[in-house]
Amino acid sequence: MHMPNASFAAERTLLQTLEAMAASAPEEGLTLRDIMDQLDESAFGAGLFFLALPCCIPFLYGVPQVVSLPMMALAGQMAAGRSQPWMPEKFGERKIDRKGLTQMARGGRKWLGWIETFTKPRFKVITGKRSERIIGAFLCLFSASILLPLPMTNTVPGFGVALASFGLINKDGILVILGLLLGLAWIFGLVVLGPVALLALIGAAKDTIMGLTPS
Template sequence: MTAGADGIPNRKPRGATRILTDILSELKLSAAVPPVTEEQEETAKLGDVVDRLDERAFGFLLLMLALPCCLPFIYLLPQIVALPMLALAGQLAMGGRHPWLPQSLNQRSFSIPAFQGVLEKAEKYIGWIERFSKPRLPFVTSHIGSRIVGFLMLIPILSILTPLPSTNTAPGIGVAVASLGLIERDGVLVILGLLFGFAWVFLLLFLGHEAISLIKAWLGMGA
């Protein structure tokens, strides 16, 4: 740890996952009043998270929603969170300065302990990325650059929305890395995340086309 000019040690800002964990902990305390029974589970609304985020709200929300999509062999939750992800990416593409969600999405509840568990698992992987992250290629995360990023994010998010095997994990990782880049103002991370998500989507499209061609050829031979 280095010292600043005033002799006060410079501390690296808290990571994105730690900030989100703190927000969920705050919401959990709020949900505990009145007391929550063992049969009940602490829940929060997506709008509650939006209200507690700073100017980097787009990046934070996209990261938070993308993390569950990074887990393999989960087919319901990714499709649920992909809808607000599409809304957020669309607003970013249209030049939005702060997220706005329809009332139906704002009121969408989620399990606080479940999301905290996802963040705890993700922190050990994202933490090392955050250590190497720094502001780079500022034009990528500028207002105009962010609009382009939001537009490009729509493609991997649409892949997540597709309820088929292997359509959510890799695109989810790509969106998560790109979102982390938006938060950290790191254009390199944004580009790497988008490239990873795009590569997987194009791979799926190519393999799907090849599979259809093979089936057609097999049916033709058997006719």
């Protein structure tokens, strides 16, 4: 299939580009490589924002697991200092069907539409090339946490990646900081509060089993 190049999105915002892709996609959907071609894959921020969108949408299952590894690949390349993103063939051929694209477009508009009116260039020292490698390392960590087989593990880190990457696109250092703080709070919760909650759950299960066991 011949896909339009970056000019497809030249006069649209990212969310408008996603809505246009969902409307014009065939029933079987588009591969991640097709999608990256339409987004202008010279920009890490655009790719990460798009891939993070399905992770932000509560109770959207399947698609976040498709995009989490490609998210890690892009963020890892940012951390390594690459000037342009590259996607391994096995990731690029992953496909999101038209239904999934439509859900992403609607969910993105509902949950993240406010960003388009809120963001503006500011605190640009955070979005420079030197800072980009550090940001990429954090985004890689947030993306990795999406792979955890726990309920709702995709939503909070997805928002963190989406906010930070959109901030990079628009040179909005404040938005980048907000995304990083959200992602770091999530990681803190997993590392510190997660084991405590797990131990409490094990204790409650043990008490329940003991209560059911005849004395």
